[in-house]
């Protein structure tokens with residue numbers, strides 16, 4: 221069915237596309253050993269979307285046994301064949317983009333355009349790493365005439381992928397695509413509010429020719445399914461994306477087994493606008509830096525640092541644009557979709573309510589709203605908090621919603637101090653016509669990625685990740701392969 225037909229059916233009958241039922245183990249869907257299920261919701265309606273398997277240690281054990289066997293199969297597949305398989309997967313994802321995008325929209329609350337972008341970006345990720353799978357060469361270091369030495373890049377083994385709810389498809393794929401290119405197998409644990417696309421993608425992988433057992437998916441909660449997975453000694457690398465609190469728990473869980481770890485955690489990223497920047501470009505940049513995916517992006521530009529001379533003009537334009545944004549059910553493709561869960565909506569509202577109570581200027585938004593078509597769902601109005609001090613809670617804490625914190629600066633030194641003034645160091649945007657200043661700022665801001673005169677520029681070809689409490693390790697780009705391979709040095713005496 222086309223996207224239009226799927227959307228029309230959902231609105232007319234309340235029936236979503238077929239949602240895969242069970243875990244995905246050894247190439248097929250299988251119920252939880254305990255028989256338990258959980259509910260997942262359509263956040264834009266606030267109603268149950270479907271049920272999924274509530275996994276526990278027993279299911280994780282079965283999935284890991286399968287992935288251990290899957291690794292032995294997949295590591296022996298010639299690299300050129302791995303390349304061909306990953307290319308076929310990319311095509312299969314594109315071919316199924318309509319269904320996947322609708323499921324992703326229904327489960328996460330994001331807009332259809334965003335979900336489609338995530339699915340197409342995931343196809344592109346497979347394509348990118350398909351091209352790398354047969355080029356993972358070693359080196360031949362020069363030890364002089366008495367020895368001949370070379371290195372092999374070997375797959376690390378079974379990998380675990382713990383995925384959050386804000387980008388269920390793209391976070392999953394940016395982990396498993398390089399892992400598969402390197403010859404690793406994987407067990408995936410999607411977030412408990414967005415389980416379905418991981419299962420649908422696992423089915424697609426096998427249909428496209430990936431041997432059964434190379435990718436397994438166990439759904440369920442973090443404590444019941446995620447915790448036993450990351451703590452299992454059969455796992456040789458964990459790729460975790462989520463909150464700082466859970467990330468530090470995962471660090472402790474992997475420590476006894478000395479398991480490798482990539483942590484992609486939160487952010488409080490600055491967009492810094494100098495007074496020579498174009499007001500309209502800054503307002504547009506700041507608008508989409510914070511309101512894309514309703515602000516539920518780790519790398520969102522959640523702080524606007526603006527020069528005092530530009531402050532009034534930029535904020536006026538930004539508020540005008542924010543007020544004009546349309547929200548609603550993601551399947552109607554408005555500007556902004558829903559907040560993923562009722563609990564998270566309360567958390568966002570709590571931050572703004574506390575800001576208002578301590579006298580912060582709330583220039584727009586500042587309230588929970590519903591879908592104007594149905595009066596239902598979990599939404600938050602686009603919100604701008606003005607002239608915040610460096611120690612304000614809304615400046616220091618990640619809100620992970622459509623709430624922008626505006627800070628004013630006078631000098632370049634001020635801007636650097638404010639930009640680096642939180643525990644996070646993930647992303648940054650710099651708006652200025654002065655390229656010398658842009659480069660000075662790009663070097664001085666502690667972040668994994670910096671963009672000049674734009675915010676979301678860049679693609680999967682660039683490494684992505686954070687410093688300090690934003691985590692460590694890099695995904696995407698050729699750097700994304702590093703976690704999944706290890707060098708072995710072999711030396712022959714002459």
Ligand code: NAD
Pocket residue numbers: 382383384385386387391409410411412440441442443445446447448450461462463464465466467469470483484485486487517518519618620686690691
């Ligand atoms: P979360 O940390 O609560 O959950 C993330 C995942 O971890 C979920 O799948 C959850 O089930 C699992 N989990 C929970 N406890 C676990 C445990 N003890 N062991 C193993 N797994 C466990 O985060 P969330 O609420 O799903 O996502 C929002 C957070 O994620 C935000 O703070 C955001 O900044 C961050 N995030 C970061 C990035 C990034 O790339 N840096 C991307 C997306 C989200």
